Amino acid sequence: MADTPSVTKPEEKKKLWGDEEPDQNESPLLTASTSAEVSSGTKAAASNEVANDLSSLVIEEHPGEGLDEPDDSNITAVTSGEVYTSASRFEDLNLSPELLQGIYNEMGFKTPSKIQAVSLPMILNPPNKNLIAQAHNGSGKTTCFVLGMLSRVDPSKRIPQALCICPTRELSLQNQAVLLKMGKYTGITSKCAIPMDSSGYVSMSRMLPISEQIIIGTPGTIKKWVTAKKLATREMKILVFDEADHMLAEDGFRDDSERIMKEIHRSSSGSCQVLLFSATFNETVKAFVARAVKDGNQLYVKKEQLTLNAIKQFKVRCPDELSKIAVIKDKIFEFAQNLGQTIIFVRTRNSATMLHQSLLKEGYECTSIQGALKQDDRDVIIKEFKDGLTKVLITTDLLARGFDQAQVNLVVNYDLPVKHGSPLEPDYEVYLHRIGRAGRFGRKGAVFNLLVSERDQTVMEKIERYFEHNVAQIPEWRSEEDFKAALKDSGLLE
DNA sequence: CAGATGC
Numbered sequence: 001m002a003d004t005p006s007v008t009k010p011e012e013k014k015k016l017w018g019d020e021e022p023d024q025n026e027s028p029l030l031t032a033s034t035s036a037e038v039s040s041g042t043k044a045a046a047s048n049e050v051a052n053d054l055s056s057l058v059i060e061e062h063p064g065e066g067l068d069e070p071d072d073s074n075i076t077a078v079t080s081g082e083v084y085t086s087a088s089r090f091e092d093l094n095l096s097p098e099l100l101q102g103i104y105n106e107m108g109f110k111t112p113s114k115i116q117a118v119s120l121p122m123i124l125n126p127p128n129k130n131l132i133a134q135a136h137n138g139s140g141k142t143t144c145f146v147l148g149m150l151s152r153v154d155p156s157k158r159i160p161q162a163l164c165i166c167p168t169r170e171l172s173l174q175n176q177a178v179l180l181k182m183g184k185y186t187g188i189t190s191k192c193a194i195p196m197d198s199s200g201y202v203s204m205s206r207m208l209p210i211s212e213q214i215i216i217g218t219p220g221t222i223k224k225w226v227t228a229k230k231l232a233t234r235e236m237k238i239l240v241f242d243e244a245d246h247m248l249a250e251d252g253f254r255d256d257s258e259r260i261m262k263e264i265h266r267s268s269s270g271s272c273q274v275l276l277f278s279a280t281f282n283e284t285v286k287a288f289v290a291r292a293v294k295d296g297n298q299l300y301v302k303k304e305q306l307t308l309n310a311i312k313q314f315k316v317r318c319p320d321e322l323s324k325i326a327v328i329k330d331k332i333f334e335f336a337q338n339l340g341q342t343i344i345f346v347r348t349r350n351s352a353t354m355l356h357q358s359l360l361k362e363g364y365e366c367t368s369i370q371g372a373l374k375q376d377d378r379d380v381i382i383k384e385f386k387d388g389l390t391k392v393l394i395t396t397d398l399l400a401r402g403f404d405q406a407q408v409n410l411v412v413n414y415d416l417p418v419k420h421g422s423p424l425e426p427d428y429e430v431y432l433h434r435i436g437r438a439g440r441f442g443r444k445g446a447v448f449n450l451l452v453s454e455r456d457q458t459v460m461e462k463i464e465r466y467f468e469h470n471v472a473q474i475p476e477w478r479s480e481e482d483f484k485a486a487l488k489d490s491g492l493l494e
Numbered sequence: 495c496a497g498a499t500g501c
Contacts, residue, residue, distance in 0.1 A: 167497065195499075220499035246497085253498075348495055371497060397496045420496065430496085 075118070075134075078298040082129065086117040093120050098185035099150055106181045113140040115299070116147075122297045123148040123275060130296030132244070132276045132289055136308060137436025138404070138443075141277045142178050145240040148275060149214050150183045152237045158211040159232055163264070164240040165247060165257060169194035169218055169375065170382055171402040175242060176216045193217025193225055197375045204228050219247070219256035226263055234267045243401045244276030245285045245429065248292060251420070258292065279306065279436060280429040304468040306432055311439040312490035313447040313471045315460055323477060324414060324450045325358060331483045332412055332448070333364050333392065339492055340407040341385065342392045343399065343437050347415035352394050355414065359394075368394035401433045409445045409492055411438045416449060416459050426459045428466050446490035448474075 087093050089111060090103050103109050112120065115135035122131050123144065135141050149162035166172045172194050179190055191212035196202075207230050215222070215231060225231035239261065246252040264272050274293050281289065281300065290298065307313075318324050328344065336342045346352050349370040356368035367390045369381045385393050386405055393399075397417065417430035438445025449471065451457055464471050472489075474482045487493040 169498085218498060224499085256499085346496095350495085400496085417496085423495095427496090 076298075076300040076302070077118075079122075080129065080295055080297065082122075082125075082127070082297070084118075084121045084125070084297075087112050087120055088117060093124055093147075095124075095147065095151060096186065098187075099147065099183070101185045102182045103147075106184050107143070109143070113143075115139050115141060116144055119144050119299060120147060123273075124151055128152075128238075128273045130274045130293045131299070132281075132293055132296055133299045134278060134281050134301050135299070136301065136306060137279045137433065138308070138440040140441070141279075142175060142242075142404070143182070145242065145275050145277055146175070146179045146182050148273075149238055149240065150179065150186060150188055152273070153186075153188050153213045155187050155213065157213070157235060159235045160210055160213060160215050161235050162214040162238045162240070163222070163233075163236055163260075164214070164216040164242060165219055165222060165253075165260065166216065166242045167218070167246050167253065167401060168398055170378065170399065171242060172216045172218055173379075173382075174402065174404060179214060179216065188213050190214040190216060193221045193231065195221055195375060199376055204230070219253045219260065222260055223256050226260065232267075233264045236264045236268045236272045238273045238275065239264055240275045241277070243278050244289065245278040245281045246401065248276070248289050249285055250288075254288075261292070280432055282429060303428075303466065307467045307469045308436065308439055308442075308445075310442055311435055311445040311447060312486070313435065313449065313469070314474050314486050315449045315451055315471050316474045316477050317457075318450055318452050318477050321452060324452060325355070327448075327450060327477055328355070328359065328412070328414070329362065329364060331480070332410070333359075334480075335483060335487055335493075336391055336410060339487075340409040341388070341390075341405060342410040342412065343403075343408055344392065344394045344412040344414050345400065345417070345434050346394060346396060347418075349396055351415065352396055356394050364392075366390065366392035366394060369398060370396045371398055397430055397434075399437070400430050403437055404440060405437070406440045406443065408440070409438050409443065411435055411445065411447045413447065413449045416451070416456055416463075418459060424455060424458065426463045426466070428463060431463055432467075444491040446487060446492055448486075 090100060090109070115133065119131060119133050122129060133141070133144065145164065149164065153161045164175060166175060172192050176190055176192050189212040191210060193215050194217050204224070210225070210231050222231065226233060241247045241257065247257045248254050261274065274296070276289055276293060316327060318327060332342060344355070346355060349372045352368045352370045356366060359366055367381050367384060369378055384390050388407060411434060413434060417427040417434060419425040419427050435447045438447060449460055451460055460471065472486070474486055476482050484493060
């Protein structure tokens, strides 16, 4: 194996690629100039481990353009020889009139977001290469793979042709909702492959073979359906992994994901396009996915540029556990009245329930969700929150990834995210995903990290260092004024 | 002990 990627590394550019409102005007500038170079407001960086036999693509600065873009980004792109022109309009993508109607009428989009402009040509244009794509939280990744799936399906065939695998049933349902909305005029059908209880349960023996064209679900159920020959894989044209780094992580869903991927490749005689999307790919996962998904295009964002500018992060030093509850009651609930919605992250299922109980007992209205709840109950909690009926939701990392609720502008890390085996080691990816629940599509948001122990301090410092991003300290945890100042600083209060 | 899933 000759590992000789020749990647040019143009000058650093100290700008962040913030998440853009998809219906805002943007000017994506990725236009091909030569077969080896692409100009845009982006840059290339070395990616030695992942490049392997791929020829590299240099993406260069494009000075003088994009002045009105809210925040330009730096992505690393590695292509395998193809030349792509970024799509500045959805019309540039050869989408069907029905899909364009869905994009404009149902979704209300005006122009593609950055990741959409760059990745959609790679996804949609022949030879429909595999793609590993990293993009910021809330930047419109779902639209990328939903359009990919919708445009590759032949509506006349009543058989599964697209499969999307997600880490949680909540994310599966959410992605299906987007797909149904965007694909409203296409007549394309879809089905969620997720565990069901009372309401929708059908035993395997009674289950009919699936005729829906797009399947979205969680690994276990998909594997089960494939094994039972209820979900045919032979006509599969496109396979999507949402939150792909987690789906292919060793301590994640790697085994199931690989098995499904191999089965599809075997039965569809290798003609299935694979798309991996996530906001995070740590170096270990990056190296693995580049091997698992061969001969594909790759788009990466450097970790220092991944924290969202529009989300202000704070840390609150609390003397003990009890004072954390006091902060939730006296500060978070107090201010949350006049803000949007709030998500409070805790580490365990048990603490989700405990915190919920102790808040309820004193009349603070909130709900909580975690994986031990019955599926039906989970659905109800999510629906109430999405409908805006509840303002404060306590959750485990069940909702850390992908959960999209535009009204959320406050995130509280009641417990910091740490690696499971080693509580001194932060889970950087989870931290980034959690804070990304606020400030969807470039909206303003605030994050409060509650720290009690020395250990919490250390974990927080590591997080700050990792993302090269300073997190401001709330001077005094009891001070109303200090919290008020922080929220003003975040742009959430006047 | 997060998460999904299944024995």
